[in-house]
Amino acid sequence: MTYSAAVDLRQSETPSIGGGDQAVVCFPFIGDLVGGSHMSSLGLIQNLPRSRFVPLVVLHQTDGPVADLFRREGIDFVAAPVLNRLERAAPRNGAAVVNVMRTLPALVPFLRANNASIVHTNDGRTHLIWGLAARVAGSKHLWHHRGDATSFGLRRVAPWLPNRLVAVSKFASPRPGLFSAAGKCSVVHSPFDVMKMDGFERVEARENVLAAIGCSPDTKLLGYVGTLVDRKRPILFVEAVAALKRLSPETKVAGLFFGNALNGLDDAARSRAEALGIADCIHFMGFRYPGEPWIAGLDALLVTAVNEPLGRTLVEAMLLATPVIAADSGGNPEVVEDGKTGMLVRADDPDEFAKACLVLFSNAALRKHIVETARKEVRARFSFERHVQAITSVYEELMGVTGIRRSASSGP
Structure with a gap:
């Protein structure tokens, strides 16, 4: 039995799902913004072995961008039995605790009625809202950490709330200590359809990007992909484009932002571009789905982020033969080997990004070596198969502790 977005559990009796020896894995999402966690979760949900696991996808916001994404991908979901009242980056005060406690009377019976063996959370708000509910309901809680190791939740909540923790990189993993979740953490890289990228023709993709922004064929296309x-560091991306123009005035360049903005950073980036005199070189493309045709059309992806656990777009660019220039920060060095699979530069230094671009543009042999080596290595490391195998091993370990809570139709 499956569900669509039309099902509203707040208006009807909560049904049960699953059958046979399948274990129900609940994937809750807020639904108000699409990010890398949703793309990675989508790949996991689509590739879970249905003979062993039944995904129960739950959205607090069924008319938002995450719902649109899941509909396009044919992922069935249900509405959460309670509205989310926890704001993004919620303050560490009593109000956040009160909001979490308010959800328990609805979420606990929901999990029990659906016989959820595991609750797999993927962002800060669902860690808190659903993690406590899982504990009370008797479900196992897997906290999938995609932030950095200094986050408040990882340091203060993860040591006691989840049963297990998965981090997307070594950088994102908790540090050992007297009060730490390090002992129950595994590193599992995010999943990618590594062979899907073969279907994109880079010449055609580049022509389409140029047509979309109205630039001449000799324009170098630099991309920022992400929220x-x-x-x-979206402002740094603008400054890197400006530095490239300053260091090489004869080079025609366009900087393209692909992604939605938070806290007015799109306006801040526009203002910075105007102040630097390159407003005509910066293009705000918004969130584009699928993103592969756009990434494939870039001459380089600039990963300006600092303390980024492990960005998806970095790996996607490598699979698409788009060269990557990344800040030597966070989880980036776990993927990019300088001069071999990409280029690493000093973080927060726009001139270093610009100089790397000029080296890349002037050395065809280096560029060819980088994209070929990068594609080969990430194909071996980031496949769906490896990710699903690693995550389902964690699931089975969790269920083996006290046994599997079978679906309602499987009997005692």
């Missing part, structure tokens, strides 16, 4: 948040 515009401070950690990802």
Whole structure:
């Protein structure tokens, strides 16, 4: 039995799902913004072995961008039995605790009625809202950490709330200590359809990008792909484009932002571009789905983020033979080997990004070596198969502790 977005559990009796020896894995999402966690979760949900696991996808916001994404991909979901009242980056005060406690009377019976063996959360708000509910309901809680190791939740909540923790990189993993989740953490890289990228013709993709922004064929296309948040340094991206123009005035260049903005950072980036005299070189493309045809059309992807656990677009660019220039920060060095699979530069230094671009543009042999080596290595490391195998091993370990809570139709 499956569900569509039309099902509203707040208006009807909560049904049960699953059958046979399948274990129900609940994937809750807020639904108000699409990010890398949703793309990675989508790949996992689509590739879970249905003979062993039944995904129960739950959205607090069934008319938002995450719902649109899941509909396009044919992922069935249900509405959460309670509205989310926890704001993004919620303050560490009593109000956040009160909001979490308010959800328990609805979420606990929901999990029990659906016989959820595991609750797999993927962002800060669902860690808190659903993690406590899982504990009370008797479900196992897997906290999938995609932030950095200094986050408050990882340091203060993860040591006691989840049963297990998975981090997307070594950088994102908790540090050992007297009060730490390090002992129950595994590193599992995000999943990618590594062979899907073969279907994109880069010449055609580049022509399409040029046509979309109205630039001449000799324009170098630099991309920023991801949500515009401070950690990802969108302002630095603008400054890198300006530095390239200053260091090489004869080079025609366009900087393209692909992604939605938070906290007015798109306006801040526009203002910075105007102040630097390159407003005509910066293009705000918004969130584009699928993103592969756009990434394939770039001459280089600039990963300006600092303390980024492990960005998806970095790996996607490598699979698409788009060269990557990344800040030597966070989880980037776990993927990019300087001069071999990409280029690493000093973080927060726009001139270093610009100089790397000029080296890349002037050395065809280096560029060819980088993209070929990068594609080969990430294909071996980031496949769906490896990710699903690693995550389902964690699932089975969790269920083996006290046994599997079978679906309602499987009997005692």
